Amino acid sequence: MSIASLKKAFIAASILAAAVPGIAQAHGGGGAIDPNGDNASATILAGVNCSGGTDFLVAQVRDDSGFVPGLLLSLHLQKGQQMTSVTDTVSGDNFASAEAHLAGGDGHYYMSLTKTAAGARNFDVTWHCMNNNGDHTDTEIGVYQVQ
Numbered sequence: 001m002s003i004a005s006l007k008k009a010f011i012a013a014s015i016l017a018a019a020v021p022g023i024a025q026a027h028g029g030g031g032a033i034d035p036n037g038d039n040a041s042a043t044i045l046a047g048v049n050c051s052g053g054t055d056f057l058v059a060q061v062r063d064d065s066g067f068v069p070g071l072l073l074s075l076h077l078q079k080g081q082q083m084t085s086v087t088d089t090v091s092g093d094n095f096a097s098a099e100a101h102l103a104g105g106d107g108h109y110y111m112s113l114t115k116t117a118a119g120a121r122n123f124d125v126t127w128h129c130m131n132n133n134g135d136h137t138d139t140e141i142g143v144y145q146v147q
Contacts, residue, residue, distance in 0.1 A: 027139055030064065030124035033073070033113055034147065037120040044113040045145040050129030051138035054106040059127035060099045061113060063091035071119045076112045079104030096126070106137070 027048075034042035050057055061075040067090070074087040077100050086100040102109065106129075115121055129137040 027128070027141060028124065028126040030122065031146075033115060033121050033123060034118065035120050038118055039147060040115070040118040042115060042147040043145060044143070044147070046111045046141055046143045048109045048111050048127060048129070049140040049142075050106050050109065052106045053131050054129045054137040055132045056101055056103040056105075057109045057111075057127060057129055058099050058101050059111060059125060060086060060096045061088050062094070062096035062124045063088045064094075064122040064124055065092055065120070067092045068117075068119055071115060071117045071121070073121055073123055074114050074116070075100055075125060076110075076114065077102040078110040078112075079107065091121070096124070111141075 031044075033044055048057060057077055057079070059075055059077055061073050063073045072087050072089065072091060074085055075097065076083065076085045079102060082102060082104055084100050084102050086097045088095075088097040111125075111127060113123065113125065127139070127141075129139045131137055
């Protein structure tokens, strides 16, 4: 296995390790995107499955790296023909972005993380499948791509 493959496997494992495998009520995880700092279009793509009774998926991102002007992280949620995004507008300030909220009901959502320029970034993402009563519904996640 190459060093690049090992890095990708480690990053994916670190994202999932923060979440209980299988079904849980809420999730969070973190890792690194573009650890070599040379891929301005680096993307992490995951799938979130929300159980029956879910009305929406809510998520936010926090850039845990030091401040770099113009280098920001954005989190995107997509289900069917609906999509929303949110950006952590100040990297390294220890505050998460606003919440992205996508009312797509139960089923499969895509969640992706992108950045605005080349540069290694450490991040933390939280996501919750919720119903309109404010209750968490069961959540499963799978990571599809780590660049």
